[in-house]
Amino acid sequence: MEVLKVSAKSNPNSVAGALAGVLRETRSAEMQAIGAGAINQAVKSIAIARGFVAPHGVDLICIPAFTDINIGFVK
């Protein structure tokens, strides 16, 4: 599944457009966000994307979940 990484500085409209694009091809997408600011932008993106896909008969839903991530260091 395609993974969209959302940051606190992400533009919700841009993320919504990307999300709608992915959904058009795969019917589902995964979004990853770390921190309150990023979660906020991600949720707004989904609300906006619902409007993008609704005219195509798609009722976009979201399934929040926790996940473990690997953080890499560059020495």
Added chain:
Amino acid sequence: MEVLKVSAKSNPNSVAGALAGVLRETRSAEMQAIGAGAINQAVKSIAIARGFVAPHGVDLICIPAFTDINIGFVK
């Protein structure tokens, strides 16, 4: 529909418990959150509540949306 108001200081476990309780009776609930911190707690609550209701055969989903709110002043 029952409305749960979530703040940035809400305990996600407590909100998840309340949400699961409401869902047991009504099958759906509305959550309201204002600001990144509150949205963050709300999303975490939903992720936690999914675990609470899953054993009862309920696959909890969420539908993010914007809404208008009325703000009242007390003179």
